[in-house]
Amino acid sequence: MSLLALDAKGGGVVAAALAIGAWVAKFVAVVLVIATFNFVLVHAAPGDPAQVIAGQSGASDEKLLAQLREEYGLDKPYIVQLGTYLKRIVTLDLGYSYRQQRPVRALLAERLPATLLLTGTAFLTALFLGIVLGTLAGVRAGKWSDTALTIVSLFLYAMPVFWLGLMLVLLFSVRLDWLPAFGYVTIGVQMTPLQRIGDIGAHLILPAISLAAVYLAIYARLMRSSVIEVTHQDFIKTARAKGLKQGRIIARHILRNAILPVVTVAGMQAGALVGGAVVIETVFAWPGLGRLTYDAVLQRDYPVLLGIFLVMSVIVIVLNLVTDAIYRLIDPRVSLRAAS
Amino acid sequence: MNRREFAKLSLMTGVMAGSGIPLGLKRAAGQTRGGTLNTIIQPEPPILVTALNQQQPTLTLGGKIYESLLRYDFNLKPMPGLAQSWEVSPDGLTYTFKLFPNITFHDGTPLTADDVIFSTTKMLMETHARARGTFARAESATAPDPLTVVFKLKAPFAPFLGAFDCTTAPIVPKHIYDGTDYRKNPANAQAIGCGPFKLKEWVRGSHVHLVKHEGYYRKGEPYLDEIIYRVIPDAASRSVALEQGTVQLTQWSDVESFDVQRLAKLPNLDMTTKGYEFFAPHQWLELNNRIAPMNDKRFRQAVMYAIDRKAMLARVYFGLGKIATGPISSKTRFYEKDVKQYEYSLDKAKALLDEMGLKPGADGKRVTIPYLVPPYGEIYQRSAEFLRQSLGRVGIDLQLQGIDMAGWAEKCSNWDFSMTMNLVYQFGDPALGVSRTYISSNIRKGILFSNTAGYSNPDVDRLFEEAAVATSDAKRQEHYSAVQKLVVEDVPVVWLLEQDYPNFIDKKLKNVITTAIGVHETFGTVSLG
Numbered sequence: 127m128s129l130l131a132l133d134a135k136g137g138g139v140v141a142a143a144l145a146i147g148a149w150v151a152k153f154v155a156v157v158l159v160i161a162t163f164n165f166v167l168v169h170a171a172p173g174d175p176a177q178v179i180a181g182q183s184g185a186s187d188e189k190l191l192a193q194l195r196e197e198y199g200l201d202k203p204y205i206v207q208l209g210t211y212l213k214r215i216v217t218l219d220l221g222y223s224y225r226q227q228r229p230v231r232a233l234l235a236e237r238l239p240a241t242l243l244l245t246g247t248a249f250l251t252a253l254f255l256g257i258v259l260g261t262l263a264g265v266r267a268g269k270w271s272d273t274a275l276t277i278v279s280l281f282l283y284a285m286p287v288f289w290l291g292l293m294l295v296l297l298f299s300v301r302l303d304w305l306p307a308f309g310y311v312t313i314g315v316q317m318t319p320l321q322r323i324g325d326i327g328a329h330l331i332l333p334a335i336s337l338a339a340v341y342l343a344i345y346a347r348l349m350r351s352s353v354i355e356v357t358h359q360d361f362i363k364t365a366r367a368k369g370l371k372q373g374r375i376i377a378r379h380i381l382r383n384a385i386l387p388v389v390t391v392a393g394m395q396a397g398a399l400v401g402g403a404v405v406i407e408t409v410f411a412w413p414g415l416g417r418l419t420y421d422a423v424l425q426r427d428y429p430v431l432l433g434i435f436l437v438m439s440v441i442v443i444v445l446n447l448v449t450d451a452i453y454r455l456i457d458p459r460v461s462l463r464a465a466s
Numbered sequence: 467m468n469r470r471e472f473a474k475l476s477l478m479t480g481v482m483a484g485s486g487i488p489l490g491l492k493r494a495a496g497q498t499r500g501g502t503l504n505t506i507i508q509p510e511p512p513i514l515v516t517a518l519n520q521q522q523p524t525l526t527l528g529g530k531i532y533e534s535l536l537r538y539d540f541n542l543k544p545m546p547g548l549a550q551s552w553e554v555s556p557d558g559l560t561y562t563f564k565l566f567p568n569i570t571f572h573d574g575t576p577l578t579a580d581d582v583i584f585s586t587t588k589m590l591m592e593t594h595a596r597a598r599g600t601f602a603r604a605e606s607a608t609a610p611d612p613l614t615v616v617f618k619l620k621a622p623f624a625p626f627l628g629a630f631d632c633t634t635a636p637i638v639p640k641h642i643y644d645g646t647d648y649r650k651n652p653a654n655a656q657a658i659g660c661g662p663f664k665l666k667e668w669v670r671g672s673h674v675h676l677v678k679h680e681g682y683y684r685k686g687e688p689y690l691d692e693i694i695y696r697v698i699p700d701a702a703s704r705s706v707a708l709e710q711g712t713v714q715l716t717q718w719s720d721v722e723s724f725d726v727q728r729l730a731k732l733p734n735l736d737m738t739t740k741g742y743e744f745f746a747p748h749q750w751l752e753l754n755n756r757i758a759p760m761n762d763k764r765f766r767q768a769v770m771y772a773i774d775r776k777a778m779l780a781r782v783y784f785g786l787g788k789i790a791t792g793p794i795s796s797k798t799r800f801y802e803k804d805v806k807q808y809e810y811s812l813d814k815a816k817a818l819l820d821e822m823g824l825k826p827g828a829d830g831k832r833v834t835i836p837y838l839v840p841p842y843g844e845i846y847q848r849s850a851e852f853l854r855q856s857l858g859r860v861g862i863d864l865q866l867q868g869i870d871m872a873g874w875a876e877k878c879s880n881w882d883f884s885m886t887m888n889l890v891y892q893f894g895d896p897a898l899g900v901s902r903t904y905i906s907s908n909i910r911k912g913i914l915f916s917n918t919a920g921y922s923n924p925d926v927d928r929l930f931e932e933a934a935v936a937t938s939d940a941k942r943q944e945h946y947s948a949v950q951k952l953v954v955e956d957v958p959v960v961w962l963l964e965q966d967y968p969n970f971i972d973k974k975l976k977n978v979i980t981t982a983i984g985v986h987e988t989f990g991t992v993s994l995g
Contacts, residue, residue: 173872177914179512181875182521184745184891185596185902186914193593197649225512226670227654236670292702300706307710308703313673314502314694411698413671421509426872 157439161215164435165208168428174200175225175426197224198428215436221429230433233418238437240310241414243326244406245399247334252341253392257385259342260349264384265376267354275346283343291336291409298332305331308411333410337403341395345388352384359383382456389456393449397442497976500691501994505715506704507674507695514657514665514674516636517585518593518649522718525633527695529986530676531572532636532659535563535582535615536627538982540743542799542894544627545981548577548637548660548683549615558622558937565613570681571639572656572664579609584640586617593648600629600898622937625895631744631983632661634893662688662990671697682990689993705729714972714994717985723784723845726968734973739786739966741984746795746892746899747967749787751853751960754884755920759833764818766957770808772815772860773853775962782848783963790961792954794900797964798892800933800946805954815860824861832861838878838886841871849887849962879914889965890915894982896946897934904953905930921958 176194180186195201199210214221220230263275282290299307306312306329317325356362357380365375404416415434422430507523516528535549544552549563569577587607590597603623608616619626629635637660642653657665662684663676674695678688696713698704701722707713708721708729721729730737751769753760760766775789794801824832839850854864864885869877877883892899902908902915906922926949933945969985971978977991 171870171873173870173874173876175872177875177879178872179519179521180879180914181871183595184520184522184915185599186879186916187595187598188910188913189598190595191912193649224649227513228670233670240671288700295703295706300710307706307712308698308700309696310672313696314675314692408699409703411672411696411700411703413669413697417671417699424871425512 153443156443157436158212158215160439161212161432161436162208164432165211168426168431169204169207171426173426174198175428176200178425179225194224211432220433220436223427223430225425225427226430230429233430234415234433234437237413237415237418240412241403241407241416244330244333244337244412244414245403247330248337248403249341249392249396249399251334252338253345253388255338256342256345257349257388260346260388261353261376261381261384263346264350264353264357265380267350267357272350276350279343279346281343282339283347285339287336287340288405288409290339291333291406294332294336295409305329307332308409310411310413333406333412336409337406341399344395345392348388348391349384352387353380356380356384386453386457389449389452393445393452396445396449397438497689497991497993498995499689499993503690503693503715503975503989503992503994504713505693505695505717506698506707506713506720508698508704508720510671510697513654514668515638515654516633517589517638518654520594520596520633525986526717527674527676528636528657528659529632529661529983530663530693530989531657531661531665532632532638533661533988534630534632534635534637535565536630537987538628538631538744538894540740540982542628542743542982544630547630547632548582549630552627554627558624559619561617561619561626563615563617565615566683567613569660569683571660572658572679572681573639573642574681575639575641577637577639577660578612579615580612581640582615582637583607583609584644585637586635589638589643589648590635594634596893596898597629597634600626600634622935623897624934624936624939624942625897628894628898631894631986632988633744633983633986661988663690663693663988666692673697684990687990688988689991690989693989701725708732708735708970711972714975715978715985716968716970718967719843721968721970722843723782723786726784726786729970730968736971736973738969738971738979741969741979741982741987742967743797743982744894745983746797746894747889747965748790748793748795748892748961749887749889749963749965750790751962752878752883752886752888752919753959754881754918755958756881757884759822759824760835760884762822763956764822765824766960767808768815768818768860769857769862769960770957771811771818772862773856773960773962774810776810778849778852778856779963782845782852783965786966786968787963788966790964792950792961793904794896794946794950795892795964798894798896798900800896800943802947802950804947805951808957812860819860819862826861830861831863834863834865835884837864837866838874838883839866839868840887840889841869841874842889846887853887875914878918879912879916881911881918881920887962888918888959896930901930901934904958919958921956923952923956926952926956
């Protein structure tokens, strides 16, 4: 769904303001619908956080459960809880996690940088390398280098991500002792800011590679087939007939057209990436959002879970916008005004 | 130092309950000072105040921050904690504790009898289910002077002296909590106790950093400067951390059972399963006694005969444990081994099932029963598969159903299950951790670890009650032996194993596991060499 497909005809400031207003209204409506949906889904599962805590404490009684439920605000009817929750969202208040004894916003703010660093690095690496390698393979379709690349990318695509992570740890941490096996930064050591950056960088390498591998394979395969498809189109033949050089044809004609499907898929995946690094964050004890989400699901930490869902849905909406804008840059035929 | 040396040294230095702190012991052991202990905490605790949350990771970490009046040796005999001595009146109604002088909280405030009284009679009564059960039996708690606490009980309750470990009765500062909303008190983030270590920093999702409490009341303790608890969610990564020496200690389920034998061979590590005597985790197959065919004693006995528990221990638990013979663990006081024995016998199982009229159908199945797989890790999944195979051989067809933690707790506590597995702690005394599973008065819907099987037997109720209030150990043993014989005959739940947990300890470390609560202890005497 493209949120930019507004029926704002005509020009002028008023129209623009109307368009923006309409877009904001749409945005808020979508977020509220998502929030309600999340709330219902999360509360539909059997059991609640009080039960989880009781289950992990080895002993329990009525008083404990009643206290916990009151504390979590679970003693009120669902509809009241939902109302309170939606009211809070509108005022940008994400609530309080009693389980972790912290405001949800603080929890998210703590975890978001680590996740963005990891997924951002992995995503951009995968995108760049995937496009480059996919183009090379597509241009040399059928040659041995293409075959080799196809085999490697299939291999990467099929490999379970946790297994790749563990193998990398075995090789680079346990055997060679070059890189740290897990964590975000070395604990309990005084460092200058520059040393700290280097240290985080060293910790980042293995998880980022593991996470990038699968996406790299996807983008490379997609780019390859897209390049092959474009190469056989008439306008490329025309360009060749005009006597343009191969390099120029690839850069100006093939790439610009072939990259569109990759942008589409990457745009959709970028949103999932924010929360989708659960496995890698678990394997590498990386203190990110993915693990926070996973723990929140297990512990039924409703405020945290809903907060994460909300932030992620907002991120996805924003990323959709960004994807549309990139489309516009690559392909001028795509208009932001007309429904695409 | 191995156990034998420890025992010898203990004899040499004359360590006896109430004689104070065995200072000679440490010099004899020649320990070094300072350094950092790195270990693992998994899963990450929600908060560190053990008075407010009793999940296992909270207790492991909080044991360094909060202390209680007593400690318990491997045989669950009391030793001095914050209390240097104690007396019990002959009628079993009055307990008098003398505190050590110069105990201070991490904020510098002295700890007095008032803090002990506030903790046990007010805050824990409000927040700690297990402590509530014990301290509800006290009629009054008074302080004749700042270093003396006197508890008067309404009626004799023999295990009262067993409830003063740091997981059951952590002492909290009255001046911080009195009159506040305990769970919402902002001081919870600081976790102020009087243990040898205090909280320096907690980076969520990454680590908890504890440092030495300079004003600790035991001279020369703690030996370590700091302890770092790292959050490492992945089991394979935890094993790597241990192999690489990134961490020097693991506990509970940090290491998966299938990895234990491999790591135990590493030259830099010692492995021990000691230090869980107080909890004595008892693993059983829980049967809902309310519904057919589980409501028939013969069926329950048949299940007991049909499971090859030796094989289960060896194949699923990799030998980490012991076969359970009845409701009380052999690690807990008043264990009786002379009860009805259920050897592995498919024939006996089939005979019992035939006798009750559960005949196999054309497909060989006598009955199909849904089985809830507890969501607490790989081992429960494997156990479920093992049980399914075992019971399948006598025509009992288990249908495995996966579920998450909240769902399991919900279904189990609301009696919405037929069969599942349950792991329950015994807390050192049958009156604290065992009777709750079998007495009729504890059949309470919605409450986990109550009598969820729904077993009810007036004789069993009576014996458990009499054993709890008897003042002499001989009398208690008599009642507990009788009740064990009765319950084992009835098989309300199918006892499988007394589960052991491995502690991996770097050979450099000294004095890590010294009491029945093992890794939950204060670590004041732990040192790096």
